[in-house]
Amino acid sequence: MAGFREICGTFLKPRTSLRSSFLPSQVILLRRITTRLFIKGISFSSTELTFKEAFSKYGEVLEASIIRDKDKGRSKGYGYVTFATSHDAIKALDDMNGKLMDGRVVFVDLARPRRRMDSCMPISSGKPEPVESAAAE
Numbered sequence: 001m002a003g004f005r006e007i008c009g010t011f012l013k014p015r016t017s018l019r020s021s022f023l024p025s026q027v028i029l030l031r032r033i034t035t036r037l038f039i040k041g042i043s044f045s046s047t048e049l050t051f052k053e054a055f056s057k058y059g060e061v062l063e064a065s066i067i068r069d070k071d072k073g074r075s076k077g078y079g080y081v082t083f084a085t086s087h088d089a090i091k092a093l094d095d096m097n098g099k100l101m102d103g104r105v106v107f108v109d110l111a112r113p114r115r116r117m118d119s120c121m122p123i124s125s126g127k128p129e130p131v132e133s134a135a136a137e
Contacts (some may be wrong), residue, residue: 035089036111040078042066043102054101055081059088080111 052064
């Protein structure tokens with residue numbers, strides 16, 4: 001039991017920097033998903049161009065998108081940045097988290113992998129068909 005607490009304690013300790021927050025074994029697991037970052041707290045006046053310029057000083061930005069309201073076209077206050085390499089993404093995460101961008105503090109985190117909507121529970125398309133039991137035959 002003490003060994004379990006020790007193992008869990010290494011994962012649950014609060015850390016201040018990304019470089020010190022992950023063990024080497026965890027970094028190996030995160031290499032595939034660290035090229036895309038989630039940024040929240042984006043100013044409503046920010047554009048994709050200014051958003052991309054703010055993050056391009058940390059490396060090559062492949063895509064920078066601000067999520068917008070479909071009806072009003074106004075920014076929802078969050079977006080995603082995709083980097084060419086995971087090293088650039090980690091450097092941007094360390095440096096930009098909690099910094100001012102266009103007059104607002106932005107918070108940067110690793111983006112979660114996209115969920116596939118077709119892998120969820122099947123959707124019913126009508127009344128269920130009656131199941132014939134083997135005992136009736």
